[in-house]
Amino acid sequence: xxxxxxxxxxxxxxxxxxxxxxxxxARIDAQDVQIAKLVARVEELEQRLNRNSRNSSAPPSQDPxxxxxxxxxERSGRKQGGQSGHPSDSSSVHDTLAESAATYGNPLxxxxxxxxxxxxxxxxxxxxxxxxxxxxxxxxxxxxxxxLVGTLAAWTKPASASNWSVVKIQAGTxxxxxxCFKCHxxxxxGSGTPPYAPGLGGGGYTDQxxxxxxxxxxxxxxxxxxxxxxxxxxxxxxxxxxxxxxVRTWSKTTRNRMTCSDCHASETAGDPLGPxxxxxxxxxxxxxxxxxxxxxxxxxxxxxxxxxxxKAFCFNCHDPGFASDNSWFHKxxxxxxxxxxxxxxxxxxxxxxxxxxxxxxMLVGTSGVNxxxxxxxxxxxxxxxxxxxVATGLYIWRQPAPGEMWQMSDCGCYGPDHGH
Numbered sequence: 001x002x003x004x005x006x007x008x009x010x011x012x013x014x015x016x017x018x019x020x021x022x023x024x025x026a027r028i029d030a031q032d033v034q035i036a037k038l039v040a041r042v043e044e045l046e047q048r049l050n051r052n053s054r055n056s057s058a059p060p061s062q063d064p065x066x067x068x069x070x071x072x073x074e075r076s077g078r079k080q081g082g083q084s085g086h087p088s089d090s091s092s093v094h095d096t097l098a099e100s101a102a103t104y105g106n107p108l109x110x111x112x113x114x115x116x117x118x119x120x121x122x123x124x125x126x127x128x129x130x131x132x133x134x135x136x137x138x139x140x141x142x143x144x145x146x147x148l149v150g151t152l153a154a155w156t157k158p159a160s161a162s163n164w165s166v167v168k169i170q171a172g173t174x175x176x177x178x179x180c181f182k183c184h185x186x187x188x189x190g191s192g193t194p195p196y197a198p199g200l201g202g203g204g205y206t207d208q209x210x211x212x213x214x215x216x217x218x219x220x221x222x223x224x225x226x227x228x229x230x231x232x233x234x235x236x237x238x239x240x241x242x243x244x245x246x247v248r249t250w251s252k253t254t255r256n257r258m259t260c261s262d263c264h265a266s267e268t269a270g271d272p273l274g275p276x277x278x279x280x281x282x283x284x285x286x287x288x289x290x291x292x293x294x295x296x297x298x299x300x301x302x303x304x305x306x307x308x309x310x311k312a313f314c315f316n317c318h319d320p321g322f323a324s325d326n327s328w329f330h331k332x333x334x335x336x337x338x339x340x341x342x343x344x345x346x347x348x349x350x351x352x353x354x355x356x357x358x359x360x361x362m363l364v365g366t367s368g369v370n371x372x373x374x375x376x377x378x379x380x381x382x383x384x385x386x387x388x389x390v391a392t393g394l395y396i397w398r399q400p401a402p403g404e405m406w407q408m409s410d411c412g413c414y415g416p417d418h419g420h
Contacts, residue, residue: 105190
């Protein structure tokens with residue numbers, strides 16, 4: 001704007017001047033928001049650029065030229081493998097005032113992605129005590145969270161501001177996952193690309209709200225974090241739950257609900273509950289904490305005199321003997337002949353991230369999906385891509401109706417075989 005333009009507006013009177021000032025103020029506010037987003041993005045990209053094997057979980061083989069040599073440290077006494085946990089040493093990044101204005105796609109008030117004690121706990125209102133059902137416990141009282149609202153279609157990303165409501169968590173009223181969704185769903189990254197997450201097969205963070213969406217039960221499955229799983233397409237498999245587990249007593253008739261911290265916490269009994277840290281990857285809670293692409297029924301349970309090399313995480317709640325499983329897929333004895341899959345790696349047929357998905361039993365058709373029987377075709381971000389699909393094996397010919405038993409003719413191994 002030139003001086004002559006400004007004087008012309010002034011000559012038009014007070015109302016004209018006020019209107020122009022308000023318009024300029026609104027434009028500056030919008031630019032401030034955009035600048036904050038760009039600054040956060042630059043910081044994130046700089047962190048990625050500076051990532052090497054000394055300051056992240058990246059292997060030395062991925063170090064850029066000129067990166068400092070990784071020094072060998074003394075043995076800590078912890079188990080071998082990646083350690084996991086929320087980086088609570090990032091309190092210097094946390095800004096309570098800025099983050100109290102969290103919005104969809106900007107959950108940390110423009111701050112670099114981090115996790116500090118104050119991100120999950122309000123020190124003035126947090127209290128001791130356990131959670132009940134799938135609700136947040138007293139320790140999370142008044143913490144800032146992202147609540148999934150409205151109805152979301154099956155296997156749909158909640159990538160719209162209308163899917164979310166920013167709340168101060170009320171213990172016993174809001175589900176515990178409301179806290180986790182703040183950073184582990186599209187509420188955090190909006191319609192953009194999820195942050196990188198090292199793990200089985202790599203890939204970005206998964207959208208937990210998408211996985212736990214109860215609508216997935218119409219054709220697939222989900223763990224009962226937002227609702228009980230009585231409507232799961234694959235609900236017959238609920239019969240294989242153990243009644244009494246390290247987490248709680250499960251009811252096979254009412255199918256009660258669970259929380260994120262039922263599965264994610266320290267692997268050591270007696271440690272504070274909650275996903276603060278663990279010597280085990282993915283913050284898996286014990287006693288069974290193994291989760292890798294080598295696990296199979298044969299090497300993860302002593303059923304039928306197998307040698308248990310791994311303590312498969314699923315067997316914390318699901319019966320390792322498959323006593324209530326009326327299919328032959330997981331068994332190997334004279335009653336089932338040679339057609340068994342107890343030596344096939346679990347992740348050859350099932351997703352590496354088990355929150356929920358578009359197929360029953362969280363199956364992944366990594367070797368293809370036949371659409372002749374009305375099956376939906378392959379899901380590009382489920383059947384063929386990390387972090388869900390990390391191995392090959394299952395070909396899906398037909399998806400049985402709820403209550404039906406999976407038969408040999410319903411699937412193939414590494415392609416459409418099994419007699420088709």
